[in-house]
Amino acid sequence: MAQAAAVYCRISDDREGSRAGVGRQQDDCEALAKRKRWKIGGLYVDNDVSAWSGKVRPQYRRMLDDIKVGLIDGVVIWHQDRLVRHPKELEEFFEICDAAGVREMATVTGDIDLGTDDGRFHARILGAVARKESDDKSRRIRRKMEELAKQGRGKGGGKRPFGFNEDRVTIKETEAKLIKAAAIRVLAGESIKGVCREWTALRVPTVSGVPWNPTVVKRMLVAPRTAGLREHGGVVVADAEWPGILSRDQHQRLNLLLCDPRRRKNTTGGARRYLLTGYIYCALCNAKLIARPKQDGRRCYCCATGPGFKGCGKIRSLSEPIEELVAESIFVAMDFGRVDRAMKRQDGSVSKERLLLDAIRVEEEALDQLARDFYAERLLSRSEFLAAKGALEVKIDGGRTQLSEVESGRVFMDFPRSENELRSAWENRGLDWRRAVVDAVLEGVTLHSAVKGRNFFDPERVELTFKA
Ligand SMILES: [Zn+2]
Structure with missing residues (x-):
């Protein structure tokens, strides 16, 4: 029974995802140690994404050192292929364990007795099988793929990608x-x-x-x-x-x-069927109107009251005439000179957008690095890791918010240049685009209550506020 077992985990270059992630490895190993009533003497985690590049695994070396000096008297791993990658490494591992008197090794898939010939034979067989599988086939293929990728060359195989000819290189x-x-x-x-x-x-x-x-x-x-x-x-x-x-x-x-x-x-444009939800308000109570069809299925905007709603419940109107009126107002009021200027401004905001994008990317990379430092290198304590992670996430969120503000003017990057063009674009482009236009030009729409006794749609009820 081990009094100070080492738990060793390794993240490897595993594109097929056939090996458990390091969190799962660690959980399984700790559970196994508990079942065997082994005490855990040390945790060693290597990030070994480029296994075949021949890089040393610092945590593995640290574990061997701890075994040598007698700090460790057992080893828990998820599977033997997490521990060693070559038969040579396995032999070295045997030697060090032998010299230190370490006989116990447990894997989630079965125990290996390092102290007997049978146990070692079993381990060697496992190693040979693993090596055969990975070296002979996947590693060679993977290395080849990696080389091709680094040279920018394609994968080949399968159907040609849309936009490219059969050679996958020239543009169609x-x-x-x-x-x-x-x-x-x-x-x-x-x-x-x-x-x-x-x-x-x-x-x-x-x-x-x-x-x-x-x-x-x-x-x-x-x-x-x-x-x-x-x-x-x-x-x-x-x-x-x-x-x-x-x-x-x-x-x-x-x-x-x-x-x-x-x-x-x-992403795929959900089932939104209303032009003005989010932009249209009740004149009586200032609540946002919601989309709610009548019994007969005709679309309506209404000020909703009752549980979960904040409205007064006093206003309801068919959507269609309101939307037609709003569209017509936009066609007539659209200042195409302003559109021109907005398009030019967009050039500026494209560079602002790029700056924001770059900043977000840098912060995301820092977050990745932080995770590596914590999980693989153990350079940080858990609380340091969480604090730094939280700070970075706040920054990333802030960047994204700014970015979405810049993007709201993006509709002008490809905008009709005249009233007629705008009318036909309104017909032909989707509701998402029409909503983007509304978002870009209108501050909001206020719907007033109907005058009693009027049974036709009264345009006076619709009050538009254009963006300055
Ligand atoms: Zn209301």
């Missing part, structure tokens, strides 16, 4: 044009779903022959490949050997827009 112009237009429109507030509907209506063929769906369109728009970047294991590792269809800048902004969990609502 007809498709690239569609991708570029889609990126601009999505960045200007239109939904992925809208793009999808349009491509389906235009009978744009997919590579696979399966009809377009929002997930596929989104994945393509945010893929590093589309921006001429080579990704490996979820990380951009190099400039690709093929040119980008979208710019780096668009790539970053699309990722931020479509992949930020707090903005999931934007």
